[in-house]
Amino acid sequence: MNLILWRHAEAEDSDDDLPRQLTAKGRRQAERMGAWLEGHLPDKYRVLCSRARRSQDTARALTGRFSIDPGIDPGASYAAVLAAVNWPQASGTVVVVGHQPTLGEVASMILAGAPADWSIRKGALWWISSRERGGMRETVLRAVISPDLL
Numbered sequence: 001m002n003l004i005l006w007r008h009a010e011a012e013d014s015d016d017d018l019p020r021q022l023t024a025k026g027r028r029q030a031e032r033m034g035a036w037l038e039g040h041l042p043d044k045y046r047v048l049c050s051r052a053r054r055s056q057d058t059a060r061a062l063t064g065r066f067s068i069d070p071g072i073d074p075g076a077s078y079a080a081v082l083a084a085v086n087w088p089q090a091s092g093t094v095v096v097v098g099h100q101p102t103l104g105e106v107a108s109m110i111l112a113g114a115p116a117d118w119s120i121r122k123g124a125l126w127w128i129s130s131r132e133r134g135g136m137r138e139t140v141l142r143a144v145i146s147p148d149l150l
Helices: 024-040 053-060 078-085 102-112
Strands: 002-007 046-049 093-098 125-133 136-145
Touching: 002 024, 002 102, 024 053, 046 053, 053 093, 078 093, 078 102, 093 102, 102 125, 102 136
Parallel strands: 002 093, 046 093
Antiparallel strands: 002 125, 125 136
């Protein structure tokens, strides 16, 4: 399984959280990362987004075909995200476009075995794979990329 944790790009400030839109900088961040993903993803993949507009707008920089899952909404638990993607049992590639601190907690849980406050920058992604080798399950950190590096 390939799990890509993609934090939404920079969004406008507002007290009304779910309808917040991407800023001009956020649109550029999403477009750069979406183009990079397009060149590196396998032909078949799923994209899951939260109900937040900024999450969906970020995903649209890659594809218009995504599913909305409230288990990825702002404030979701790392356990809800792991359940939504069926980590590590699922096969294929899943892109989760979500929020902090949840995505950082997901990454730390997978890579270090405990939830911690790991930071994922706006518009950045962490690509984590689970594979079986020699009868043992391995977790591999394949990439950590920030849009300012593209």
